[in-house]
Amino acid sequence: MSENKILFEAGSFDGISEEIGKLTSNEESRLKLTPDNADSGLAKLVLTLVELIRKLVEKQAMRRVDGGSLTDDEIERLGATLMKLEEKMEEMKKHFNLTDRDLNINLGPLGDLM
Amino acid sequence: MEKMIYALLSANTDQKEVISLLAGRKGLSGADLYLVSTAEMAVVACDIKRDDIIANSYNAIEYASVIEMLAQHFTLLPVRFGSVMESTDAILQMLERNLDDIQQNLLKVEKKYEFGLKIFCDSEKLKADLKAKPEAMSKKAETADQEITQSIYRDWVNKKLKEHRLEEMLLTYVDSVIAEIKGHLCMLQAVSKFNKMKTSTMIIDAVFLLDMERKDALIGAVADLQNQHSSLTFVLTGPWPPYNFVDFTVK
Numbered sequence: 001m002s003e004n005k006i007l008f009e010a011g012s013f014d015g016i017s018e019e020i021g022k023l024t025s026n027e028e029s030r031l032k033l034t035p036d037n038a039d040s041g042l043a044k045l046v047l048t049l050v051e052l053i054r055k056l057v058e059k060q061a062m063r064r065v066d067g068g069s070l071t072d073d074e075i076e077r078l079g080a081t082l083m084k085l086e087e088k089m090e091e092m093k094k095h096f097n098l099t100d101r102d103l104n105i106n107l108g109p110l111g112d113l114m
Numbered sequence: 115m116e117k118m119i120y121a122l123l124s125a126n127t128d129q130k131e132v133i134s135l136l137a138g139r140k141g142l143s144g145a146d147l148y149l150v151s152t153a154e155m156a157v158v159a160c161d162i163k164r165d166d167i168i169a170n171s172y173n174a175i176e177y178a179s180v181i182e183m184l185a186q187h188f189t190l191l192p193v194r195f196g197s198v199m200e201s202t203d204a205i206l207q208m209l210e211r212n213l214d215d216i217q218q219n220l221l222k223v224e225k226k227y228e229f230g231l232k233i234f235c236d237s238e239k240l241k242a243d244l245k246a247k248p249e250a251m252s253k254k255a256e257t258a259d260q261e262i263t264q265s266i267y268r269d270w271v272n273k274k275l276k277e278h279r280l281e282e283m284l285l286t287y288v289d290s291v292i293a294e295i296k297g298h299l300c301m302l303q304a305v306s307k308f309n310k311m312k313t314s315t316m317i318i319d320a321v322f323l324l325d326m327e328r329k330d331a332l333i334g335a336v337a338d339l340q341n342q343h344s345s346l347t348f349v350l351t352g353p354w355p356p357y358n359f360v361d362f363t364v365k
Contacts, residue, residue, distance in 0.1 A: 079267030
């Protein structure tokens with residue numbers, strides 16, 4: 001973005017350029033599949049989808065807990081399940097050398113997946 | 115040779131002026147830019163081979179600069195980079211098929227420009243600020259602590275519940291900022307579109323369509339909002355061609 005298109009900004013132009021650059025650069029989130037890394041590339045794609053679904057489930061569960069519609073036993077079981085899912089996900093990320101950032105795909109104008 | 119399309123213009127546009135503006139400007143392929151027109155509509159295009167269309171930032175900026183130059187003088191509908199038609203006949207047929215949609219969209223953006231507002235913040239710091247507000251987090255969270263206690267699973271739920279409530283508070287805060295912006299926009303008779311939480315740092319990404327003479331009022335409104343929200347960074351850009359206000363798919 002050229003500087004003359006900025007009509008108002010409270011920060012520095014460099015700072016803004018950096019922030020906007022983060023939005024347009026999807027280098028890190030790009031799936032780089034080659035014959036040598038097919039396993040990890042595929043793992044990244046699959047784990048990204050699993051993580052998205054896990055987070056959606058977790059969010060919905062928290063909405064229900066917050067809404068007060070679950071009994072103590074149900075909350076206990078929910079906690080056990082979700083916590084184990086989270087731990088399992090951490091294990092898999094470690095196994096494939098992936099970080100949270102790796103699993104967050106940049107969807108360009110739509111922003112980050114998660 | 116195929117035709118790359120840059121923009122759609124109303125037939126009321128002074129075509130001589132368009133042609134004089136295009137004189138000397140080259141399209142992506144280095145070919146001349148020209149007008150394809152019907153009685154109701156005109157299209158700015160250039161000849162290109164499909165293989166010459168390379169989607170990189172240089173070409174995208176070159177392409178956008180042609181649209182930008184035209185938009186400074188005429189009402190137009192910008193066309194997405196890489197839009198190619200097989201021939202002049204194909205363009206004319208497309209114009210005929212989409213005449214109503216194109217005219218409606220041209221009417222909507224007539225003599226208007228797009229402005230973009232991006233609002234940045236450190237969302238973790240903002241959450242911490244929201245959490246520190248006495249009336250906000252504490253009561254609900256304390257209730258949760260009392261109700262859901264003991265066992266590692268319940269502790270885990272409790273922790274996640276607090277995070278969830280902070281997220282909800284952040285969204286409520288973002289909604290309140292959007293409501294404030296909309297309040298200002300009402301006075302400017304602007305059409306607006308909002309996206310929130312695109313990334314962890316960009317909490318609002320908005321576009322407005324409004325008359326050029328209201329530009330200074332918009333800048334003033336954004337400055338007021340910035341003064342009221344010191345923890346946020348407001349960035350207003352424009353004027354742009356109405357990229358985000360063309361609402362039709364070519365048939």
